[in-house]
Amino acid sequence: MILMGIIGHKNAGKTTLTAALVTELTARGLTVSTLKHTHHAVDLEQPGTDTHRHRTAGARQVILATDHRLTLMEEVNAPTIPDLLTRLAPCDVVLAEGWKHGTHPRLEVWRPETGKPPLAAADTSILAIACTGTCDLPQPRLDLNDIPAIADFICST
Numbered sequence: 001m002i003l004m005g006i007i008g009h010k011n012a013g014k015t016t017l018t019a020a021l022v023t024e025l026t027a028r029g030l031t032v033s034t035l036k037h038t039h040h041a042v043d044l045e046q047p048g049t050d051t052h053r054h055r056t057a058g059a060r061q062v063i064l065a066t067d068h069r070l071t072l073m074e075e076v077n078a079p080t081i082p083d084l085l086t087r088l089a090p091c092d093v094v095l096a097e098g099w100k101h102g103t104h105p106r107l108e109v110w111r112p113e114t115g116k117p118p119l120a121a122a123d124t125s126i127l128a129i130a131c132t133g134t135c136d137l138p139q140p141r142l143d144l145n146d147i148p149a150i151a152d153f154i155c156s157t
Contacts (some may be wrong), residue, residue: 003085004154005106006097007126009116012109013144014083017130024151030092035084037098056058093154105157109144110135128153 001070008014008019025032027032045052053074054062061074081104088094096104100119106126110118112133120126122140128140130150135141142150 001085002092002093002154002157003081003104003157004093005081005099005102005104006095006109007100007106007119008109009114009119012111012114014097014109017109017144017147017150018095021095021151021154024070024147025093025154027141028151028153031090032093032095033088033091035081035094035096035099044071057155107142107150107154108139111144127157 006014006018022032022034051064055073055075061072064071064073079111081099081102085094100106101123102108103125108118108120108126108129108130108131110120110131110133112131118129118131118135118137120129120137122137124138124140128142129137130142131136132144140141140153142153144150
């Protein structure tokens with residue numbers, strides 16, 4: 001299994017790149033799963049729904065299932081990428097969006113128009129930078145608009 005983090009500043013295009021990579025990699029016949037990290041307080045349930053009532057009553061886990069999809073809701077304390085990987089079905093590639101720090105391989109999405117310096121300037125463990133502009137750092141630079149080349153890079157790690 002290949003694991004690659006997709007990181008960057010807010011509005012750099014992390015989700016757009018992640019979605020494009022899922023499309024590219026699955027078109028190559030690979031199975032892809034994603035992990036998404038956010039700092040926002042997210043509650044997918046509406047108060048009063050059955051699952052919300054189950055959870056607030058104290059259920060440790062709640063699974064909401066339809067004929068074609070399921071979601072698992074669980075109260076946890078800061079899960080790590082290794083914790084989350086144990087929950088995934090076997091796959092070829094996992095793209096982990098949003099975990100800026102860690103020991104996992106990471107690819108930075110950077111756009112000079114964000115007005116912020118690349119994270120890779122201060123973190124040399126970032127493997128490469130996918131960007132729209134010039135970037136004078138030691139890490140390899142990938143054209144953010146060349147999704148097949150970025151997918152090739154990920155598959156070669």
